[in-house]
């Protein structure tokens with residue numbers, strides 16, 4: 017047996033710094049922490065598709081798709097997803113973490129320069145670490161800084177960025193990155209975890225909205241957020257998807273997702289076109305909240321999406337605001353170092369289509385009351 021005291025001491029130290037992470041049960045409050053942006057996670061049509069999928073294909077995939085073969089629902093859904101995004105091919109992954117881990121490490125090795133927006137998600141960083149690639153971090157959303165790094169690090173390279181940033185809610189200058197990727201002959205991969213279902217025609221993502229599908233080599237999207245299910249997908253040319261099947265370790269060495277969940281994902285894609293009001297409501301409500309927070313003088317960085325950071329500075333302020341809001345019925349999570357840089361601790365508000373205008377207004381009033389307390 018190991019000596020647990022060392023771990024206990026470390027955890028207590030984290031707690032003293034306001035950095036301890038705890039699992040909590042799902043609160044019965046107005047929830048501003050959920051990624052269920054379109055309020056689909058409890059949609060009866062998805063529950064029905066999941067149940068039917070389980071009856072038809074089983075609850076378990078029984079192994080890696082390369083070993084056991086995969087239920088037909090996987091290939092059918094990949095074809096549908098490829099058509100939906102306007103891409104040649106698509107490959108399902110178990111979640112966004114596994115997709116990013118797999119795709120970065122499949123395409124990059126110790127000879128590759130990888131260019132990362134500093135604020136990229138941990139799953140992309142972990143993929144870079146696994147690949148052993150040479151990591152160059154450019155300033156957040158800064159094409160000039162990216163170009164400086166591209167100029168000084170010639171050779172095989174890939175640029176990785178999110179399209180909607182998970183902590184700041186701002187949008188990457190994708191068109192400029194696409195031009196740079198073309199100019200310097202490097203790959204470009206975009207993580208649309210927070211854009212799929214929300215941005216672009218019918219929720220097809222920001223890359224689609226900007227007409228860049230032909231200029232982005234790989235697009236990653238997740239199904240556990242706006243689509244209300246679980247899993248992820250990588251879109252690209254057939255060659256690149258074939259490469260992933262052969263080199264993405266998180267795809268090769270892992271039991272595939274539940275076919276029942278894949279059936280629900282397939283149905284969720286239909287719902288995006290059938291119930292466009294969800295997206296429209298979400299975008300309208302997000303705009304309303306951003307505008308009200310700014311009018312009250314809160315710093316929401318450059319958010320242009322349903323993810324709205326409210327920067328409060330130190331960890332203690334973020335925790336105090338979160339606790340105050342919780343006592344008034346609002347569930348909003350304090351985000352601290354190391355998830356965000358020191359001194360930028362914040363509340364991260366995720367607007368969902370299920371919120372009402374009245375709830376958003378009451379939330380801002382409550383935040384003002386905390387500030388004045």
Ligand SMILES: Cc1ncc(COP(=O)(O)O)c(C=O)c1O
Nearest residue numbers: 111112113137178182209238240
């Ligand atoms: C930008 C980004 N990429 C990838 C992921 C991982 O996706 P998943 O939650 O499906 O593992 C997340 C989710 O936390 C994310 O915010």
